[in-house]
Amino acid sequence: MRPTPMAEPIALAVRDLAVRFEMEQGNVHALEGVSFDLRAGRTLGIVGESGCGKSVTARSILRIIDRPGRITGGRILLDPGTPQEVDLAALDPESARMRAVRGGRVGLIFQEPMTALSVHYTVGNQIIEAVRQHSDISKAEARNRAIELLREVGIPRPETRIDAYPFELSGGLRQRVGIAMALAGDPDILIADEPTTALDVTTQAQILALLRRLQAEKRIALMLITHDMGVIAEMTDEVAVMYLGRVVEYAPVAALFAAPRHPYTRALLRAVPSVLAAPRQRLATIGGAVPHPGARPAGCAFHPRCAEVIPGRCTAEMPPAIPPGIAGASCFLDVPA
Amino acid sequence: MNVLEVSELRKHYPIRAGLLRREVGRVRAVDGVSFHIAAGETLALVGESGCGKTTVSRCILRALRATSGEIRFAPEDGRVVELVGLPKRQLRPLRRHMQMIFQDPYSSLNPRMMVGDIIAEPLKVNGVPAAERQARVLELLDLVQMPASARSRFPHAFSGGQRQRIGIARALALQPRLVVADEPVSALDVSVQAQIINLLLDLQDRLRLSMLFVAHDLGVVRHVSDRVAVMYVGRIVEVAPTATLYRTPRHPYTEALLAAVPAPDPARRGRQLAVLGEVADPANPPPGCAFHPRCPYAVERCRIERPELTEVTPGRWTSCHRARELELAGVG
Known part of the structure; x- marks a missing residue:
């Protein structure tokens, strides 16, 4: 871990964010009071299983949640505490301001790069368009910038690859193009939503190395969403563990693995299959399955x-949320350090 | 005693071009693969996408016709059948001895059939009388740690992990000699994945299953397999007992x-x-x-x-x- 963890300025502060999907079958509370900080030059890992709200969090920040989802509470503060502070949650998603933030201040890397890429245009056309959306330069200049971006993300022979169509590239190269697209507007915040989940393990290692290098060079505030505890251990400085729309534990990465404080984190870490396991070693399991977010237990x-439930208490009362930036668990058993 | 012996297996796809669709090249998806699986043993076939591991498993199940090579399968003690050249008619009675567990528990179960019927189907196809089928379904549900009440419900009522248990029960209904599992836990959440890994370990012990476990996740493979075969571009580059391979790789x-x-x-x-x-x-x-x-x-x-x-x-x-x-x- 890097020293001086808290000295870096906060680039983005999420406070008590609530997102609801209003559907015929009833309301689904996708996020219920999520808070965390993204700091320049640091990586926040967001980890959790399906339905925990990690992707909704990413999409809310960029104001691109799918209908019928909407933000029903909380703030998303860009440059908090500075004269430029702006609450993204209060902006119109279609406004010029929000469009400038999307891609210009906050870049998004998707799990499947084809989400961000069109099959009908060359890689170059798409990056050039993204570059020009965020800066007032000529087409020729933008093309040079696109080649430079492709080189930066480690694409060999970028001068020729710029004219390729996405389908002509391998999965690994496509994800590099996806990263180049995310960098086109020169953002200082990057959100990577399961960026390596669709990739093979050797390609994953390459993409993670690339993200690490870019982050260090550009002092980017990186929010890395993953379900993979290996990726968390390898990449992040701080970690937010999510379960059914809430942050249940927040901790520096070493502390999270050495002394997890939430029973869910403890159980999750013991359930991860490991390349270090003994032959035929059984895993600790968590009973049942993640409930549907629409059927949230009381x-x-x-x-x-x-395994450590206190009858009458945990079944009735919601444990308090963790104050942002402070290590802890949202659990009645957690004793603040 | 080996349940399966594969030797020099090849699956090539012709690349055709031009007016006469002449063969101009070949995709060597599987290019000379040999291995065996002993009775009661789980062999993992690992590698990255496109390495040919799924093609190998599909050739064994005869979902694909191998280009050349031999697949010797022992459906019962003392009987060995060569599968590559076997006519379809002679293949059918062998199918019950070779079952598959699929990756996606959502698409592999018929949504319009009740769970009890899904599990009983292979029994029915193989002429097991109705009364016996009922008892066997209950046994199988118990084996995969599902309540008996599950049999009269439809798949959509169950989570991904529970559906995977149902798929496993169906695969085990006829007590197959060989189970081919292609990425059986990769679509599941970590907490559920652990349950299924433990279930597979229990079943291996209790039923002495012989299994070909096709997977890309080296963590999962370390837990469930006795030996590992690593594939790269259509060929096996290394085979060794699991712990040995992880501790001291030789390729x-x-x-x-x-x-x-x-x-x-x-x-x-x-x-x-x-x-x-x-x-x-x-x-x-x-x-x-x-x-x-x-x-x-x-x-x-x-x-x-x-x-x-x-x-x-x-x-x-x-x-x-x-x-x-x-x-x-x-x-x-």
């Missing part, structure tokens, strides 16, 4: 699966 | 694969290494050893001469010219 949402 | 590709896995331990941070380049194209594999363009240890010979899979120590096979001189790094 009290602490983890209580039906929790 | 540079195995070393690269293991080094690329991020370990769930921040104290090991920075040890993750990225091998250069990309997987070779099976339509146009490099000459010599297919891994040589990415191999940090490649010498002139590797560029010219293709290494054969040879036994370096008893039970350990590798196809690397430098296997005996290299000191490669493993994990754990």
